[in-house]
Amino acid sequence: MTATVEPEVGRARTRKEDARLITGRTRWTDNITLPGLLHLVFVRSPAAHAKITAIDTDEARRMPGVIAVFTGRDLADVQGSLPCAWPITPDMKAPPAPPLAVDQVNFAGEAVAVVVARSRAEAVDAVAAIDIDYDDLPVVLDLAAAAADSDLVHPDLGTNRSATWVFDSADAGTGGDVAAAIADAEVLIERTYRQQRLIPAFMEPRSVVVDPTGEQLTMWSATQVPHILRLMLALTTGTPEHKIRVIAPDVGGGFGGKLQVTPEEVLAMVIAQRLGKPVKWTETRSESLVSAHHGRDQIQKLTLAARRDGTVTGLKVELLADMGAYLRLVTPGVPILGAFMFNAIYKFPAYHFSCTNVFTTKTPTDAYRGAGRPEATFAIERLMDELAAELGRDPIEVRAQNWIRHDEFPFTTVCGLEYDTGNYEAATARAKELFDYDGLRAEQRERRERGDVVQLGIGTSTFTEMCGLAPSRVLGSLSYGAGGWEHAAIRMLPSGKVEVVTGSSAHGQGHETAWSQIVADQLGVPFEDIEVLHGDTQSSPKGLDTYGSRSLTVGAMAVLKAGEKVIAKARRVAAHQLECAEGDLEFAGGRFTVRGTEKSTGITDVALAVFAAHDLPDGVEPSLDSEATFDPENFSFPHGTHLCAVEVDTETGFVKIRKYACVDDVGTVVNPLIVDGQVHGGLAQGLAQALYEEAVHDESGTLTTGTLADYLVPSAVDLPHFDTDRTVTPSTTNQLGAKGVGEAGTIASTPAVVNAVVDAVRHLGVTDVPMPCTPMRVWAAINHRSADSGLGTEAGGGLGSLDTSGGAV
Amino acid sequence: MIPTAFDYLAPSTVDDAVRVLADAGEDAKVIAGGQSLVPVLRMRLAAPTTLVDLGRIAELRGIRDDGDALVIGAMTTHHDVRRDPLVATHTALLRAATDTVADPQVRHRGTFGGALAHADPAGDLLAPALALEAEMVVCGMDGRRAVAARDFFVDYFTTALRPDEILVEVRVPKHTGWGAHYEKFSRVAQAWSIVAVAAAVQAEDGVITQARVGLTNMSSVPVRAHAVEDALVGRPATVESIRAAAELAAEGTRPAGDGNADVAYRQHLARVLTTRALVTAVGA
Numbered sequence A: 001m002t003a004t005v006e007p008e009v010g011r012a013r014t015r016k017e018d019a020r021l022i023t024g025r026t027r028w029t030d031n032i033t034l035p036g037l038l039h040l041v042f043v044r045s046p047a048a049h050a051k052i053t054a055i056d057t058d059e060a061r062r063m064p065g066v067i068a069v070f071t072g073r074d075l076a077d078v079q080g081s082l083p084c085a086w087p088i089t090p091d092m093k094a095p096p097a098p099p100l101a102v103d104q105v106n107f108a109g110e111a112v113a114v115v116v117a118r119s120r121a122e123a124v125d126a127v128a129a130i131d132i133d134y135d136d137l138p139v140v141l142d143l144a145a146a147a148a149d150s151d152l153v154h155p156d157l158g159t160n161r162s163a164t165w166v167f168d169s170a171d172a173g174t175g176g177d178v179a180a181a182i183a184d185a186e187v188l189i190e191r192t193y194r195q196q197r198l199i200p201a202f203m204e205p206r207s208v209v210v211d212p213t214g215e216q217l218t219m220w221s222a223t224q225v226p227h228i229l230r231l232m233l234a235l236t237t238g239t240p241e242h243k244i245r246v247i248a249p250d251v252g253g254g255f256g257g258k259l260q261v262t263p264e265e266v267l268a269m270v271i272a273q274r275l276g277k278p279v280k281w282t283e284t285r286s287e288s289l290v291s292a293h294h295g296r297d298q299i300q301k302l303t304l305a306a307r308r309d310g311t312v313t314g315l316k317v318e319l320l321a322d323m324g325a326y327l328r329l330v331t332p333g334v335p336i337l338g339a340f341m342f343n344a345i346y347k348f349p350a351y352h353f354s355c356t357n358v359f360t361t362k363t364p365t366d367a368y369r370g371a372g373r374p375e376a377t378f379a380i381e382r383l384m385d386e387l388a389a390e391l392g393r394d395p396i397e398v399r400a401q402n403w404i405r406h407d408e409f410p411f412t413t414v415c416g417l418e419y420d421t422g423n424y425e426a427a428t429a430r431a432k433e434l435f436d437y438d439g440l441r442a443e444q445r446e447r448r449e450r451g452d453v454v455q456l457g458i459g460t461s462t463f464t465e466m467c468g469l470a471p472s473r474v475l476g477s478l479s480y481g482a483g484g485w486e487h488a489a490i491r492m493l494p495s496g497k498v499e500v501v502t503g504s505s506a507h508g509q510g511h512e513t514a515w516s517q518i519v520a521d522q523l524g525v526p527f528e529d530i531e532v533l534h535g536d537t538q539s540s541p542k543g544l545d546t547y548g549s550r551s552l553t554v555g556a557m558a559v560l561k562a563g564e565k566v567i568a569k570a571r572r573v574a575a576h577q578l579e580c581a582e583g584d585l586e587f588a589g590g591r592f593t594v595r596g597t598e599k600s601t602g603i604t605d606v607a608l609a610v611f612a613a614h615d616l617p618d619g620v621e622p623s624l625d626s627e628a629t630f631d632p633e634n635f636s637f638p639h640g641t642h643l644c645a646v647e648v649d650t651e652t653g654f655v656k657i658r659k660y661a662c663v664d665d666v667g668t669v670v671n672p673l674i675v676d677g678q679v680h681g682g683l684a685q686g687l688a689q690a691l692y693e694e695a696v697h698d699e700s701g702t703l704t705t706g707t708l709a710d711y712l713v714p715s716a717v718d719l720p721h722f723d724t725d726r727t728v729t730p731s732t733t734n735q736l737g738a739k740g741v742g743e744a745g746t747i748a749s750t751p752a753v754v755n756a757v758v759d760a761v762r763h764l765g766v767t768d769v770p771m772p773c774t775p776m777r778v779w780a781a782i783n784h785r786s787a788d789s790g791l792g793t794e795a796g797g798g799l800g801s802l803d804t805s806g807g808a809v
Numbered sequence B: 001m002i003p004t005a006f007d008y009l010a011p012s013t014v015d016d017a018v019r020v021l022a023d024a025g026e027d028a029k030v031i032a033g034g035q036s037l038v039p040v041l042r043m044r045l046a047a048p049t050t051l052v053d054l055g056r057i058a059e060l061r062g063i064r065d066d067g068d069a070l071v072i073g074a075m076t077t078h079h080d081v082r083r084d085p086l087v088a089t090h091t092a093l094l095r096a097a098t099d100t101v102a103d104p105q106v107r108h109r110g111t112f113g114g115a116l117a118h119a120d121p122a123g124d125l126l127a128p129a130l131a132l133e134a135e136m137v138v139c140g141m142d143g144r145r146a147v148a149a150r151d152f153f154v155d156y157f158t159t160a161l162r163p164d165e166i167l168v169e170v171r172v173p174k175h176t177g178w179g180a181h182y183e184k185f186s187r188v189a190q191a192w193s194i195v196a197v198a199a200a201v202q203a204e205d206g207v208i209t210q211a212r213v214g215l216t217n218m219s220s221v222p223v224r225a226h227a228v229e230d231a232l233v234g235r236p237a238t239v240e241s242i243r244a245a246a247e248l249a250a251e252g253t254r255p256a257g258d259g260n261a262d263v264a265y266r267q268h269l270a271r272v273l274t275t276r277a278l279v280t281a282v283g284a
């Protein structure tokens, strides 16, 4: 008897993959070793913008253990140009993006040469012996100056502006005219916000191993996107796709940072091919911080029009987005993923969005958790608080006045998106209760009246996001280079065990557990009898991988569809065995039962019978195995209300999070523990943007936050207890009723925290604090000083004062 | 990521250590807990040809009572300093400062002597050593000598240690019964101090009789806030007198500016944190 009693979906199971991931006793890419393995170490440019005038590798080539040294010139004919899959406009300007710089470097940290040696230590020694002469070019660091084309990053392009992408609700016929709304506005809120540059800072550094010795070249890589990577490697290097196998073994986090086709992956492949030997590259943390793609980095010019009664009438968004020096895989599209989200959960009648993508001499940017949507949510949620302050009203009340009511779903927004379901009232009411909103407001008043050194601030943020990327036809209309479907297969093994193959490549999310729960319920087999296979183009040959909160809403849907096919095939065989019509069979708990009788057979018994194939109905092939590809019809739209209370020390500017409560609606929950984990991790990253993290460059373009002593990733000690809860409004766009949860916490939390900081000191004349809200910035805002004035260049002490510019060593 | 090649020596006595250090010459370096040195080596900011590991020298470890002072062996880990009852009783300031150093992993390897010898102006143990008027006992080929804390810290990452000398132990005068507090200001828990203030105060009948205030990261070396100390003596141990005295905290400091704090903000923090450190120290 294999039926499960209690449904698996909804059960708070600890994850089956955790023991091996937490102990590290597993196949991280860097743990893989092969006979005769050679090691790659890169020489990286210390200059942000320079001509390469000479590279002397003679001494390095003669050093012990060194097999080869390659410069960009050596590989120019084979290395190709790194792919960009998202040409957002037909006239988008994109410079060539050689994996190894050839004549010119365009950001500090760009790879300039690579040493191949028998050991990593020998390679590092040889790197130190390579002499490179640079002729400095003017650096282009400031986004606004870059957009004005003062100095050019890529002179051949004639401009730093890569593309401008526009959406206008009047032109699209989805809403009114913003210019008119602004002209008629009774209240105008005009603000400029900066989304600082962030670094994804995944836990496992990037690593790649290439074995060129088989008929198929095999690449192991710490990547989120093995399937995309395989195709792109074929297109970039000219090696036929069927001659490449990509494996993403266990991958330790990505957050978008491993949604990439990296220079190092391409170079490891072409070098392995040239030498005919397996090679490995694993980055150092400093190398990761300076050369793996960064995220965010926008200047947002915003105009919100409203009536005195608080009704919003129009929203105009003008963005400058920093591409960095090159367009990587989806760099240009990241701000566009936010284009439809600035209106958020509100009923704006008119909307205009424009974004100009700009090159600078900095590390390229690309997807980072939320990708475009956190930026949009920040902007609108800060504006809603500013509107409430302007009107002297409660910020939640102003939001409620403008949001889509639960009885108005499905709702077509001013961008033309159809939000299927939601209940913002319910989530907000529950969040207020969890948070003790009224109690904290009372304490805030009391502290203000007392003139306490520590002032309390309360910040609100609601959010929705379009996730579950994505309906292929929508991606097509946005000029994205691929579809948004996902693939799955189910294999019924003769012994009753089940293999689930998924194209969605987990890198810490817990797919193995969640998929097993779903399939256990669907097929009625025990959780333990299911194995989930993923991340290897040989075992899971088809897929579009994991990002954009798509795994459950798209990937698991493909699994369910495959399961339905398995059941349909099994039903036919069961009917044959039980000598009844297919229509007479009921399937539940893993058993086919002849309606109204005791006669039944289990699906695993059918699997064994099919394996034996001794007695199958005519025309039935001896296999229950099935596959399916699912293309969603719509995005999914999770939402939530987040409330944050901070204590601001007005003497020092230090911000302490006093209470954080959030209620997310992610639809049906497959595993509450996994959902909580996603929310907590997301909150940590969102809070980090608000308070701690920032990639800073000095005036020469050197990343000064090049170690984790300077790039402040908060630890558990720095984070508050999170009071989380959920409302459940199932999605109607997929059969599971699930909405994405991967990005929720990150998207909603940043504005909640900043709103709270501003709320704490608004009575002192503060209307904004730039992110991250460092103690100095908060103190400067309170004292109406310019925030970053008078910085000395001397070291401030600590490990952070060490010079860590460029260089792999 | 990988240091340059070096020879590794692990002597078992102080005399041997000094000898091998002298023999190895200019490019030799001592390694204690490695918590500061190893990152420097891995980033190749230093490339010593010989490393002399002090980890096997038993006499460098431990804390003993020596009458009017505690003597702390240079190789005593932060963890052991924190747990030691003598330290808690007689040099509570040191205990308080050590509590704020890094995280448990680092505290189990990093050493008191290493932290002082490293002389990072953002390090948390320099200002307490200075405020408590500790004495560094160092040993070289010419034998032992004692160096007062105020003479030991010379500049950023620079001490009075000569190339052939090692720090053997630190004599910390007892401040039994003094109120003490270390007020550290940093952005995240495991980060270095942006500014910190070490305060130890002796009071009798509500009047301050002696005060010691040391500042972390307010110059290239730890500094004593003498003006504050002088202004406190003879005053009532109240918030008002402390606040007035703390106004003088930034006098004569020459802090660096960086992304976390510019000069004016650091000096402001010094005043605020001095007030807080003293208020907690005296229990006002």
Ligand SMILES: Cc1cc2nc3c(=O)[nH]c(=O)nc-3n(C[C@H](O)[C@H](O)[C@H](O)COP(=O)(O)OP(=O)(O)OC[C@H]3O[C@@H](n4cnc5c(N)ncnc54)[C@H](O)[C@@H]3O)c2cc1C
Residues within 6 Å of the ligand: B029, B030, B031, B032, B033, B034, B035, B036, B037, B038, B054, B074, B075, B100, B101, B102, B103, B106, B109, B110, B111, B112, B113, B114, B115, B116, B117, B118, B122, B123, B124, B125, B161, B165, B166, B167, B168, B190, B191, B192, B193
């Ligand atoms: C993640 C992290 C966080 C940290 N946070 C803090 C913090 O918040 N506050 C803080 O104060 N410190 C912090 N530290 C530094 C820590 O306190 C170190 O332990 C200390 O600075 C150095 O001690 P060590 O024993 O590891 O010395 P090592 O790293 O071994 O040596 C440091 C230097 O001192 C020299 N040296 C060591 N011992 C002797 C000796 N007996 N005689 C002569 N020379 C010697 C070495 O040659 C070297 O130049 C942190 C370190 C890390 C890695």
